[in-house]
Amino acid sequence: MPLLEVCHVSKRFPGVQALQDVSLSIAPGQSIAVIGENGAGKSTLMKILAGIQTPDEGEIRIDGRAVEIRTVRDAEKQGIALIHQELNLCDNLDVAANIFLGKEPRSCGFLRRREMDRRAAEVLQQVGLDIQPTTSLASLSIGRRQLVEIAKALASDAQVLIMDEPTSSLSTGEVENLFRVIHTLRQRGVSIVYISHRLSEIHHVADRVVALRDGRNSGELERDEITHEQMVRLMVGRDLDQFFPHVPHSAGExxxxxxxxxxxxxxxxxxxxxxxxxxxxxxxxxxxxxxxxxxxxxxxxxxxxxxxxxxxxxxxxxxxxxxxxxxxxxxxxxxxxxxxxxxxxxxxxxxxxxxxxxxxxxxxxxxxxxxxxxxxxxxxxxxxxxxxxxxxxxxxxxxxxxxxxxxxxxxxxxxxxxxxxxxxxxxxxxxxxxxxxxxxxxxxxxxxxxxxxxxxxxxxxxxxxxxxxxxxxxxxxxxxxxxxxxxxxxxxxxxxxxx
The missing domain is CATH 3.40.50.300 (P-loop containing nucleotide triphosphate hydrolases)
Incomplete structure (x- = not known):
């Protein structure tokens, strides 16, 4: 049974039909890539799943039952977390404080710091980040901050992680490390929804590709069908035979x-x-x-x-x-x-x-x-x-x-x-x-x-x-x-x- 299902979802803004009759599903421990040109509806769909926006039509199902996701807190209760391209972290706090921001363990109004550090250390280990919970976030590279964001989602018991352009600011080594973390999370049953314009990355992380075009489903690709040419065809509705239109130039002065x-x-x-x-x-x-x-x-x-x-x-x-x-x-x-x-x-x-x-x-x-x-x-x-x-x-x-x-x-x-x-x-x-x-x-x-x-x-x-x-x-x-x-x-x- 799929862990998460999007069933015939539509969303309209003034003058724009952002989504129309869009569906997708993802099983536990599966990774799907959602691709499409800018304006295809990817961001709107992800915001609906994360509780930032609500659909006009259709429904979302978790473990086969329909659920209402009207707020970010609703999404978190259903085990869905969105990791934005621009990370939502605070440089002036340490790692543990970022992981539990707004959800700090307390007793009689007092912060249980030892428990927070202990639980932070557990989720940091899950994402392969060998740092102390008391480490200042400002001292970390972008790649390590990305892992802190993932740890933050895991601390909220997220079962579906939506990653929006997660490698856009990462070095080659950090990208490879992120792929290893994704593989480990999938083995633990966490499902991944991966959004990226870097098509060369898709075959490293995706079991299946779901393509959107003009707010509608335009097709899917199974693991053995995922190629650059096939993805381009689903995204733009045509072959880009000459993707790089370069011709030699006669240089002047x-x-x-x-x-x-x-x-x-x-x-x-x-x-x-x-x-x-x-x-x-x-x-x-x-x-x-x-x-x-x-x-x-x-x-x-x-x-x-x-x-x-x-x-x-x-x-x-x-x-x-x-x-x-x-x-x-x-x-x-x-x-x-x-x-x-x-x-x-x-x-x-x-x-x-x-x-x-x-x-x-x-x-x-x-x-x-x-x-x-x-x-x-x-x-x-x-x-x-x-x-x-x-x-x-x-x-x-x-x-x-x-x-x-x-x-x-x-x-x-x-x-x-x-x-x-x-x-x-x-x-x-x-x-x-x-x-x-x-x-x-x-x-x-x-x-x-x-x-x-x-x-x-x-x-x-x-x-x-x-x-x-x-x-x-x-x-x-x-x-x-x-x-x-x-x-x-x-x-x-x-x-x-x-x-």
Whole structure:
């Protein structure tokens, strides 16, 4: 008998049918992956299971009996826990306090600290986390915090764990450890609902795949049917025969030249690189290799500890991002919500914000320019939004990312730096961003992009720079690109001449 069943569930919001007649089931100790493009209904379905939202139609069954889940506490009583992509933990508390926050064992109003530490140690052992319950959460890596979140769910006797993009911020080693924990939990009878845009992970964790498209079930795949091509077909309703639309580019003149640049915190190695007009250059390396730090230094977020940077033959002083922006050098940051958007503002306001000073006359806001620019960018990048007045936090991740890109396109970039440009977005939106990169390259924009996804680096690069422990370990031309060649350089096992 299935442990959890979703039976013909529908949910409607004003103007949007988020779910329509959706069903799925999961047995004890089973792991299913729920896949679909942004807007397919995955988040709505998970929020219904977690008690954050209620369905308009249909029912949820636990062990064959219908249950009402109207609040998060109702879901917890039924043994369902949602582990959000942005972890709900408190840095100022220790591990045990986070695990039992709001549910602390008490006697006559007094906290039973020894019991709390003992029970915390038990669930930490279950997730393979060898730390003391009194350890400060702030001292833990993202991967270890993820395990604390899982321990927190187990302490509430969760039998169904819903994991939303659990590996989006984890290193390769932390991802492998998470997979081991998932395997152990399944052996103990815990069921896993796994949501990820990284299709390469699905076959590691899923017994079955359930696909959603436009709020409906679009199909299922059993274990031996799970392939990248099959999942893409169920998600988008078509084959993406040429998923990476890359064609070789004829590089033009050098538009970005960095000589002897020293990244603060990793200043032992002076870095040299050049970007030419119309080429797409990948930046690969393991977590901590210094890719983000290099991009932030080139954009002026971090003050360089030495060296020089030229854009279009003109030397620039990078005292702040304003200097980079004035030179036509723009950065799409890794964390779009934290660093790329003002999420309380509208789509149109976010798109036009960087250009207001340039377009203003005598301090008067250029409202006509704002509207025409926002409308043009929304249409050009196919941003799915009711209009430029929509608050941007309500857009899907892929459309938020397009808005970040749109604000710089409106400024006419010469050089575009992208840090994990497709992180946390669905496969259809990824393809659109790849097409946008190709279009910009054909228009003469030089692109440098950092990515942790090997197939993305290999699929989109004219050449790739590989970083290892703060230095550029080597360069690979397109004909040399392979996972093995990148990993040899990324791990320091090989070196190659750089240009």
């Amino acid at each position: 050098v538009v970005l030249s960095a000589q002897g640049v020293r990244v603060r915190g990793k200043a032992a190695f002076p870095l040299d690189l050049e970007l030419k007009a119309g080429e797409i250059v990948g930046l690969a390396g393991l977590v901590g290799a210094g890719r983000t730090e290099l991009l932030e230094t080139l954009f002026g977020v971090r003050r360089s500890a030495g060296g020089s940077v030229e854009v279009a033959g003109k030397r620039i002083r990078l005292r702040s991002p304003r200097d980079a922006i004035a030179a036509g050098l723009f950065l799409i940051p890794e964390d779009r919500k934290q660093d790329g958007l003002v999420i309380e503002m509208t789509v149109g306001e976010n798109i036009t914000l960087p250009g207001l000073m340039r377009a203003s006359t005598a301090g008067i806001l250029p409202t006509r320019w704002e509207k025409s620019t926002a409308d043009a960018m929304i249409q050009k990048l196919r941003i799915k939004t009711p209009g430029p007045g929509q608050i941007i936090q309500f857009l899907s991740g892929g459309n938020q990312q397009k808005a970040v890109i749109a604000k710089w396109l409106a400024m006419g970039p010469q050089v575009l730096l992208l840090d994990e440009p497709t992180r946390g977005i669905d496969i259809g939106a990824k393809h659109e961003i790849y097409e946008m990169m190709e279009t910009l390259a054909h228009q003469g924009v030089a692109i440098l992009f950092a990515s942790s996804e090997m197939e993305e680096v290999i699929g989109m690069s004219d050449r790739t720079l590989v970083m290892h422990e703060g230095r550029i370990a080597g360069q690979l031309e397109r004909g040399q690109l392979s996972e093995q060649a990148i990993m040899r350089l990324a791990t320091g096992a090989a070196s190659a001449a750089t240009t």
